[in-house]
Amino acid sequence: DIQMTQSPSSLSASVGDRVTITCRASLTIASYLNWYQQKPGRAPKLLVFAASTLLNGVPSRFSGSGSGTDFTLTISSLQPEDFATYYCQQSYSTPPTFGQGTKVEIK
Amino acid sequence: EVQLLDSGGGLVQPGGSLRLSCAASGFTFSSYAMGWVRQAPGKGLEWVSGISGSGDSTYYADSVKGRFTISRDNSKKVVYLQMKGLRVDDTAVYFCSKDLAGYSTGWYGGDSWGQGTLVTVSS
Numbered sequence: 001d002i003q004m005t006q007s008p009s010s011l012s013a014s015v016g017d018r019v020t021i022t023c024r025a026s027l028t029i030a031s032y033l034n035w036y037q038q039k040p041g042r043a044p045k046l047l048v049f050a051a052s053t054l055l056n057g058v059p060s061r062f063s064g065s066g067s068g069t070d071f072t073l074t075i076s077s078l079q080p081e082d083f084a085t086y087y088c089q090q091s092y093s094t095p096p097t098f099g100q101g102t103k104v105e106i107k
Numbered sequence: 108e109v110q111l112l113d114s115g116g117g118l119v120q121p122g123g124s125l126r127l128s129c130a131a132s133g134f135t136f137s138s139y140a141m142g143w144v145r146q147a148p149g150k151g152l153e154w155v156s157g158i159s160g161s162g163d164s165t166y167y168a169d170s171v172k173g174r175f176t177i178s179r180d181n182s183k184k185v186v187y188l189q190m191k192g193l194r195v196d197d198t199a200v201y202f203c204s205k206d207l208a209g210y211s212t213g214w215y216g217g218d219s220w221g222q223g224t225l226v227t228v229s230s
Contacts, residue, residue: 034207038152043202043221043223044202045220046218087152089152091215091216094166094213095154098154
């Protein structure tokens, strides 16, 4: 199975900050990488697929980049509604696997 | 609008069985693979199982293989997860999810999710 490792596991940031979350795959996965946002008690919400394509309706302050084994999710200017946990997930091979999550908290 | 409604969770003893259902609407159900993803209390996301749009292809995580069975009824627009031999470590919220790409053979990522249904395995 392909292992996905996110860093950091958590971070504290202020509204307006630029935030970057990284995700590393144990094997090369080309651009088969998705990013999700999850708020407590809610289902995950897909933000980015194919490493860098924003789902329709996702604010443009979110962006994804990377290919191969190293990927990033960037929030250019953190908003109050962005405080949540973020997961990466590889879609290159079965089983699809998730990173352990990055919790973005209010500083 | 795509809607997925998960149901069927509850409290069950170790070794027991449960069947989860996910009722779908708002898209051409038979054209999309579906999957189940679970989340243990306070933990991350874990893919459990996936099924192709036709139902011909099914996939399972090693942790549930041989105990769980995924199926679908395209005429009713419902996907099921039959769970047998439940263990304490199967305790989780189970989400059904629609694959983001049409006509894929399995679930590779979800653009729509149900609200989740809680399965608690305890004596």
